[in-house]
Amino acid sequence: MTTAKRDAEQPAPRQPVADVIREAITRGEFAPNQRLVEAELAEQCDASRAAVRNALVQLATEGLVERVQNRGARVRAVSLEEAIEITEVRMVVEGLCAARAAERVVDEDKAELREIGEQMRTAVSGGDVWGYSELNKRLHSLVLRVSGQQAAHEVLSRLRGQNVRHQFRLAMHPGRPTASLPQHLAIIEAICAADPTAAEQAMREHLRSVIDALPEVGGTRFNAV
Known part of the structure; x- marks a missing residue:
């Protein structure tokens, strides 16, 4: 055999x-x-x-x-206050990852990043909230992979798992994709420009907007998916 x-x-x-x-x-x-x-x-x-x-x-x-x-x-249930604290940690760690990704990015990565950006535009213009949510996950995962930060990967995997319900409620909140699209595009362009400072700032500004928006959806009803 x-x-x-x-x-x-x-x-x-x-x-x-x-x-x-x-x-x-x-x-x-x-x-x-x-x-x-x-x-x-x-x-x-x-x-x-x-x-x-x-x-x-x-x-x-x-x-x-x-x-x-x-x-x-x-x-384990995660309170709104804890969800905000988790996102504050993510803001620091993912900001670092965006900076490292800008330092390490190659042409193949740039093409994939820009493709995700175009798909995000299409999803928002078509009102595809679910599709946009999946593209959001893909983008953050790609930035992490390009950064090469294995320790950050382990930290973020745990934090995102704990915070998934608040993330889902926010993703389904009316108008959220439209608000976050330019933030994601700014992250993509800064990384593709190989500008670590701009990439970190764009990622931190994006997650700061998440922190600001979480209280708006903190009291909404969650339906499991």
Whole structure:
């Protein structure tokens, strides 16, 4: 049997249980304060209860889950005040990443950044809020990747996971895409111009606008997606 054939017959590696639950939380499939029942998660993840228990312990250290004595685990709710603090940290870290991306950017990155910018324009002009939200995530992820800042990647992954519900409410807020589009385009142009100072400033100004807008949507009802 050839190596290629053997590889084809092997099942795909199973995704770690913690990753499955983390993604479900960040997608909003579980509501804030919702109980996470080990037996149900074990069935959903096709894993043992011990594996689920270990995953919940890991997610508790990340701030996504909280364990309540004699009551098991539940999705940790993040207050508006904490959401603002998280975004303030993001403002510093992502500002650094934007500056580093401007120092490291190559032509291929510039083309991808500008393509995302054009798609964002199209999404806003067409009223495609969902599409714009996904492009927003792509842009921030691309800036982080181009920056080469691995430590920042780990920090931001945890912060975004904790803050996902507030981010979703803000993304769905009427008029938000129109307000944030020029901010995103400014980030793109500063990085493509290889201007670290302008890139950092553009990213910080964008996230400052997020901080300013969060109280406007803090009391709106959240529907899981």
